[in-house]
Amino acid sequence: MTERGEGVMKTAVAGPAPAVRRLPWVRGRASVLERAAMVIAGLMVLIAVAGPLVAPHDPYAVDLGQALNAPSASHWFGTDANGRDILSRVLHGAGVSLLATVIVIAVATLIGTLLGTLAALGGRVVDEIIMRICDIGLSLPAIILALGLAAALGPGLRSAVIALCLTWWPGYARLVRSLVRDVKDAEYVEAARTLGVPAPRLIVKHILPNALNTLYVQTTLDVSAVMLVISGLSFVGVGAQAPSAEWGAMIAAAANNITGGWWAVLFPGLAIVITAISFNLLGDWLRVRNDPTLREAR
Structure with a gap:
């Protein structure tokens, strides 16, 4: 009786231990953060699509009489040095910035997937050639390579996008190679393979779909990185040019008037920061969802 009683007492004491390691309020806090990130990311995509339709003013209309007006009821985000409404330009610039980012990631992912799959399945010689090219591309920061290529192609958003497409794929190629192998x-x-499934069908139907879950997560995480690089290229003068409403170009144009018109720098800067953080959190959530070990750890 005593031994059984002591066993029951020990079980009762030890029983709640797993619940202490996985407190409901911790899971709730993470869930709220993840949902907020999804909502904000979805809102940014919605703004990118519908922003030009709901903008209260023409984002390119110059009115020097309204130059550098502080935020007010008529101009919620104020105006820039040319009297243009900043709210309208931020809304319009969402589409410009996100579209450029999506193009870079889509093209880089396509190139990386093709070359990574070829490296994994094409034999040792092909693998060595592709991986050495990737090593060269990864040995320097993408922004440095993109800066040089964009400057060579001529200033402009198109040049920045092309430069990033040509410099961003090595990371995807190496990741896909590892996943496919x-x-x-x-x-x-x-x-x-034993049943005689042709190699192209084997790759498309069986290998790639089960190897690319991690790639989806990486592309989501790269949204913020690519957007920051595009904005950086615009800020240093080789990306989008004035009077473009691209967020980095807006900050560059307003940098000279930051003391007398801080709002012209603040709001496009906040748009970049909020978008980057939301997509980073969304990527982290997808990574946890796709990794059972991380789900258990939480």
Whole structure:
């Protein structure tokens, strides 16, 4: 009786321990943060699509009589040195910035996926050639390579996008190579190969779909990085040029008047920061969702 009683007491004391490691309020806090990130990211995408339609003013209309007006009821975000409404320009610039970012990520992902798959399945010589090219591309920061290429192509948003497309793919190629090599020897792939499934169908239907979950997470995380690089290129003068409403170009144009018109720098800067943080949090959430070990750790 005593031993059983002591066992019950020990069980009762030890029982709540797992609940202490996974407190509901911790999960709730993380869930609120993740949901907020999804809402903000979705809102930014919505603004990018519908921003020009709901902008209260023409983002390119110059009115020198309204230059550097502080935020007010008629101009919620104030006006810039040319009297243009900053709110309208921020709304319009969401589409410009996000579209450029999506193009860079889509093209870089496509190139990286093709070359990474070829490296994983094409034999040792092909693998060595592609990986050495990736090593060269990854040895320097992408922004440095993009800066040189964009300057060579001529200032402009198109040049910045092309430069980033040409410099951003090595990371995706190396990631895809690793993922495909992990999947290609799986039992279900070997079974499909034994059944005589053609190589192209084997790659498209069996290998890539099961290897690219991690790639989706990486592309989401890269939204903020690519946007910051595009804005940086515009700020130093090789990206979008005035009077473009691209957020980095807006900050560059307003930098000379920051003491007398801080709002012209603040609001496009906040747009960049909020978008970057929201997509980073969304990428972290997707990473946790796709990694069972991380889900258990939380």
